[in-house]
Amino acid sequence: MVDFRPGEAFAWAVESVDESVAVWGYTLEGSDGEVRLGMHATMGPGPSPPRAAAAADPEHAEEIITRRLRHWSKNMTATVEGIRGLAEA
Secondary structure: OOEEEOOOEEEEEEOOOOOOOEEEEEEEEEEOOEEEEEEEEEEOOOOOHHHHHHHHOHHHHHHHHHHHHHHHHHHHHHHHHHHHHHHHO
């Protein structure tokens, strides 16, 4: 866990805190029964398959990383929407 503030935020590192492949986290804001959920992710600084592919093919590095970030964004949106669906049920 790289961040834990009960009722406010939590985040964790993938693989290792010192040389993480990524850091994922959620933030919570709100009052009066309303809660705004945010989700964030940071790639690196440790090695990951997309970063290794980008390093091996520098000519297409931007495309490789952009594709991975689009994939992350799509999945993050689906996760937050799923949480919202459960919260509103």
